[in-house]
Amino acid sequence: MESKGDLRAPVSQTPLVVEKPKDTSAIGGMVSIEINEKKVSVPLGTTILEACRQNGITIPTLCHHDDLCVAGVCRVCVVEVEGMRTLQASCAFPITNPLKIKTSSPMVRKARRNIIDLLLSEHYGECYSCFRNGKCELQSLAKEYGVDNYTFGHVTEPKYDVDKSSYSVVRDMSKCVLCKRCVRTCIDLQEVGVLEAIDRGDKTHIGTFLEKPLADVICINCGQCINRCPTGALRANDPSDEIWAAIDDPTKHVVIQTAPSPRAAIGEEFGLGAGHSMTRELNTALKRIGFDKVFDTNFTADLTIIEEGTELIIRLYKALVQKENVALPQFTSCSPGWVKFIEHYYPEYLDNMSSAKSPQQMFGALIKTFYAQKAGVEPKDIVSVAVMPCSAKKFECNRPEMYDSGYKDVDYGLTTRELARMIKEAGINLPEMPKSDFDSPFGEASGAGLIFGATGGVMEAAIRSVVEFVLGKKVEDIFEKANIIPLRGFDGIKYMEIPIGDKVGPVPDLIKHLVPNWDWLKGAVLKIAVAHGTANAKKIMDDIKAGGKFSECHFIEFMACPGGCLGGGGQPIPTTPEIRKKRAEAIYAEDESLELRKSHDNPNVVRIYEEFLTEGPCSHLSHELLHTHYTKRGRYIA
Amino acid sequence: MLVTEKNNMTEEIEELVRRYGRERSSLLPILQSIQRKHKHIPDFAQQEVARLLDIHPVEVFSVISFYSFLNTKPKGRFIVRLCQTISCDLQGKAAVSKAIERELGITFGETTKDNKFTLEYANCVGMCDQGPAMIINERVYFKLTPEKAVQILNELK
Incomplete structure (x- = not known):
């Protein structure tokens, strides 16, 4: 073992997956066993638990989890193996020879009950x-x-x-x-x-x-x-009591923004299977609970793409044309878990972080400035709630730097589970709700903002815009239906190269004041990467530190949770790889059903740059409201 | 901890890591060496060990909390561990423990005010045929009587 990575995470620390052998008749291929007197054959090395599951036999588990390595500590899954003196924990027993297993003998039942x-x-x-x-x-x-x-x-x-x-x-x-x-x-x-x-x-x-x-x-x-x-x-940390109090207070104007991942998962809390999008039903339910306005976080996700994309273009322009020393690759900053991770573990790379806030915090700042102005409400009377798939968002909205509107930008972060409880408490059955739209002035958002919920989504949304900005042609001409498949799926680390070629388009008006033309990008290759789960983020960061392949990237998306936001810590329990896959399918399906699928096409985004952020993206006002800074925390605890 | 103390500690641990290696299995010998020298494993040392072995501080702390002979807070110069298991108990542990408590003026689990003695119970120390037994730092004393125990402590004082 030469690399240290192997020592840190030996095989035993990942979930045990046994593939079916190609040649099932070969020695060491399949093993024939008997479960409850039924003959079955399973690949060598399969655990008894897995063998039973494959054959429709339920064994209770407690410490076992599909995402995690075998532990074998709770003993709830014990079974009787013929010829063995004691009961065996089925989750930690790999089958290597023909066995006779009983999963519900008197001894097993008694032991389980006692355990x-x-x-x-x-x-x-x-x-x-x-x-x-x-x-x-x-x-x-x-x-x-x-x-x-x-x-x-x-x-x-x-x-x-x-x-x-x-x-x-x-x-x-x-x-x-x-x-x-x-x-x-x-x-x-x-x-x-x-x-x-x-x-x-x-x-x-x-x-x-x-x-x-x-x-x-x-x-x-x-x-x-x-x-x-x-x-x-x-x-x-559940803030729903405070939110009820705000709703019940007639002097307060309570607004709520909903992120895409809770909408794809909240149905699970109401007895639906995974993968039912409840976006429009949720709008009605929230209004009935008593929220004054319901906004779509995807709107600021679109805004994030414009701000973060512009920031990337500025960085690349400085590095390639003005030969300035700027930090590249640029890292996304939407995931508050990832933000705190890098602050602790890689504080020397904080310059690489995009200074753009996460969509939640951008919205918070806009609600208490732009919206307050438009709606004629005092910012101090607005209570701003965000429904997120995330527990780290609660920490994020309490960061001391998140007071850019002059007030606490987002008052409460609410998880999917907590919102489901509030809806139930109000006596509402969500799946039966009629559908309704989001409120103006933010209203519609694009599919690009929607797919922020899945790993690779931020990158896909950014690429849809960057490709159209730079090449001047439709993204559909390059990627079928604007679906950028290499960035999808649940591989821990995804990598992609996009050659710019010799033909570039005109610079769009929005960023004309920042770059004169695209000639400097001719022939360049845009290198991007995506990581989800901080273990994968750590791999990329260590590679960048060692000067490897990822240090040559231009833009990297990081999400703290496995699967991205849809697998977030605020999502309905339980979570498994299958559930996360279904939620991702729901999100991508909703994206494909939309007309508007690119952030820069969103008319509301265009309007906010015309009416409010008149100096364009990454300007003085946008830096004041939509960008932030980070704290070097380090890994030592005094 | 002063910066110079921290630097010395880092150097010391780096030396230990060189000697014992960076595998997870090197953790115990490294912790034992620190314990032997400093009589405890300071917070900073735990984090440095974690950094150098590329594991998490909480894993180091977990190991320390598991073993009775490793501790995170300083104890007395002499750690007196009296065996409390059944054989020693039957051979007169109670009288010995009372004599020790009276002599040192502390009860089990405490440290004398001059930081010289810490008094603890230990589980079986393997001297069942020659009990009651106690361990002071790394030396075993057996066939104790109240008088003999007091005499041993007085020699150390």
């Missing part, structure tokens, strides 16, 4: 008031596997104080059952490394470095641990 009972004896179960009530994996296991009394006792008093220090993630360790999903998520999946098991034996608990509160450690607030926690031990 779940033991888990309950350590779990502070205040189910009625728990936010996971009805969606708790431990609760449903207890129900399904016949636990009818607390044989080993029950915790009636909380054992630990609830850690509410973070704006984003609340930790209630009294409800923790030590499945270590959060540990594996934080260390292996995201490579952030905030949570680990502390102490030993019956004192074991999940804790942070030096047992500090979550706000004081290197937590990037991505919330992936929340999505994977089987109980209510981890949850997002």
